[in-house]
Amino acid sequence: MRIDVVTIFPEYLAALDLSLVGKARQRGLLDLRVHDLRDWTADRHRTVDDTPFGGGAGMVMRPDVWGRALDDVLGTAPPEGPAGSPSSPGGDSPPPGATTLILPTPSGEVFTQRHAEDLATADRLVLACGRYEGIDARVAEHYRTGGLDVRELSIGDYVLNGGEVAALVMIEAVARLVPGMVGNPESLVEESHGAAGLLEYPVYTKPPRWQDLEIPEVLLSGHHARIDRWRRDEALRRTARRRPEMIAALDGTALDKKDVALLAELGWSVSDDGRVVALPEGEGATDRGAGPAG
Structure with a gap:
């Protein structure tokens, strides 16, 4: 599986080098790439946001910047890369098969184990991490209209500063279901929210x-x-x-x-x-x- 994450804080995703996800990357089970959204800006200030139409507090992330980034990462943009920047390492053609674009947002459908199981069957996931008041709604509409599988997902009924934490949660939930990721596949069978539809029973170890x-x-x-x-x-x-x-x-x-x-x-x-x-x-x-x- 290949997973691309686009964010203005690439360092936030450093946790993906740890534990089972990090080991899966080293073993080649997971091709995980993190991209800086600001690499697709066209001004010297590397601006990614602007004031909302209709007024109101906060800033909204610009669709033109996100469009250039996602086109390139998805492999639908010209090979020279975003305006004013060198070609991105994410600009190569995506692998064949199903690709899903995920936009973490508190206004999305609540992410569950069923979503994780479904997304684990995809060949490629691209996560767009919004900040501020979110990403201009036309971004999701544009790619959905173009035939891409677009999911707007929330990890719970609360608001975070950005989509990076939610992306970490979703990536770990999905990646652990990739064959070969977990050492003992039987450990996935009886855990909470599995096929049985129950929470897991209490577990104990030594000393008795x-x-x-x-x-x-x-x-x-x-x-x-x-x-x-x-x-x-x-x-x-x-x-x-x-x-x-x-x-x-x-x-x-x-x-x-x-x-x-x-x-x-x-x-x-x-x-x-x-x-x-x-x-x-x-x-x-x-x-x-x-x-x-x-």
Whole structure:
């Protein structure tokens, strides 16, 4: 996979040289390039923003600068590179296959594990990191109209100073799904927000006793079926308590009898058509806080 990031703060992306992402770059699993947007400016001040039409506070990033940068990085611009600057290392032709342009923005669709899984199938991702009041809306419209897969995505319901932090989050979430990235692929199967639709169960390691706290006895039993059942039950309990909307989104037809029985204790029922619904207050819910009100 190739990933290009365009930003006015290239140094912000230095964290991508660390940990698994950095190792994947060294091993050639990930072709990750960071570009300075100011290399595509045409004035001596290297201006990337201007005042918003219609008035208001803040500055908006210019579409002409972003257009030159993205055309070049995507490989759709003339080979001489942006005006007033040498040819960019991102100006070579993009690899064949699917390319997705991602614009991190608090007004975008909320980024989830499903997005990460989808984007991990692309051959190439280009992330445009906005700053100030954001990137002129015509940039997304232009490339979307031109047939490019454009995603405006948010990592949560809050506002950051720029898109770099969000880009780091998305790149790590996507890159770890690239084959060969994670040493043990089985570690991806049962983690939170995976195919099971649950939060991950609690995990423990040595020593077995710490600060007068002991790990659950079942984990020392060596009985794999009992351990699997305990982990499944704890995942259901944790999800019901912390993220009830995820319980409500489960496919009841995929639950076994023990799942259904535990959910009933936690205040949930499974209807004949497979819907998982909260029981009325006072019914079930031995683990208070399990239902939607918690």
